Amino acid sequence: MTDAFLRAREAPDGPPRDYPPLPEALVVPVYDNHTHLEVADSGEPLDYREHLDRASAVGVKGVVQVGTDLATSRWSAEVASREPRVLAAVAIHPNDAPELVAAGLLDEHLAGIDELAARPRVRAVGETGLDFFRTEGDAGIDAQYCSFEAHIDIAKRHGLALQIHDRDAHREIVETLDRVGAPERVVFHCFSGDAALAQLVADRGWYLSFAGTVTFKNAPALREALEVIPRSRILIETDAPYLTPTPFRGRPNAPYLIPHTLRAMAAHLGTDASMLAAQIASNTELVYGHWDDEPVDAPPGPFEPSA
Known part of the structure; x- marks a missing residue:
């Protein structure tokens, strides 16, 4: 994650770029249902609270903070337990599964995810x-299937939404969900398929989440x-x-930049941005519940989560 993030922040001549300016605020607020604010704990120039403040200022009223391993999942659950603008998702990224299997640690890490999934403000x-883009060989692919199916089981047992990472594996993802039985709420995070896959996903009652890629030429x-x-x-x-x-491609992304993506989507659909925002906000709450369904803990003094 760190290397990719640093590459994303580099200008063509090398020096890091600054965050883009705040966009015009949305009239109807929405949620960012997939973000990684844990980078705030590893040299990121904006602390996660400043990210949330900027988001609030432009009509992004909440985020789902997503873990990709046991450490970042713990970070996500801790932040969500104390910050009312944050809900958490917890999991082991598929690209980490082969290494954990090789080290004999996958079951231990999955048990940790299962434990975190029981926490009140963990909603996915x-x-x-x-992800077949980076994983090669039968052993690595088998490890990903093992991890994926275990996560599906965790989501179903805890009644949580499932956030899908799908890269070069469209057919296999759908076949797996059909074979083992999908949770009630499934989200294809950063949807990367075509119209045929979109229709297939929607026909099953699952959700498609669009990122900044939908604005790319x-x-x-x-x-x-x-x-x-x-x-x-x-x-x-x-x-x-x-x-x-x-x-702003090539500069670092943040939840406060959601208005750019939403307005581009509304323009392409030929609809009013506020109408689309209202629909998306409603959809998001149907998937994850309301951000104020459960109270947060508020210990005295500043909160510094540990990854």
């Missing part, structure tokens, strides 16, 4: 899924996918600090 298991298939699905299936995310929307 994710990101989990299959070289991503017409994503906009075609957006066109064919019911608006009741649409969510929005940043996947920050990655996938910064146009016109």
Whole structure:
């Protein structure tokens, strides 16, 4: 994550770029249903509270903070337990599964995720899924399937949403969910398929979450996918600090940049941005519940979560 983040922040001539300016605030607020604010604990120039303050200022009223391993999942659950603008998702990223299997640690780490999934403001298991872009060989792929199916089971037992990471594995993801039985609420995070996959996902009652990639000139298939699905299936995310929307590609992403993606989606659909925002906010609450359903703990003094 760190190397990719640093690459994303580099200008063509090398020096790091600053965050983009705040966009015009949304009239109707929405949620960022997939972000990685744990980078605030590893040299990121903006602390997670400043990210949330900036988001609040432009009409992004809450985020789902997503873990990718046991440490960042613990971080996410801790922040969500104390910060009313944050809910958490917890999981082992599929690319980590082969290494954990080789070390004999996958079961131990999955048990840790299972324990975190029982915490009140943890509302999703994710990101989990299959990623055949970097994983090669039968052993590595088998490890990903083992981890993915365990995460599906955790989501179903705890009644949580499932956030899917899908890279070069569209058919295999759907086949696995059909074979073992999907949780009630499934989200394809950073949807990367075409219109045919979008229709298949929507027909099963699952959700498609669009990131800044839907604004990229070289991503017409994503906009075609957006066109064919019911608006009741649409969510929005940043996947920050990655996938910064146009016109700020190459600079670090953050939840406060959601308005750029939302307005681009509304323009492509030929609808009013406020109407689309209202629909997406409603969809998000149907998936994760309300951000104020459970109280947060508020210990005295500043909170510094440990990854």
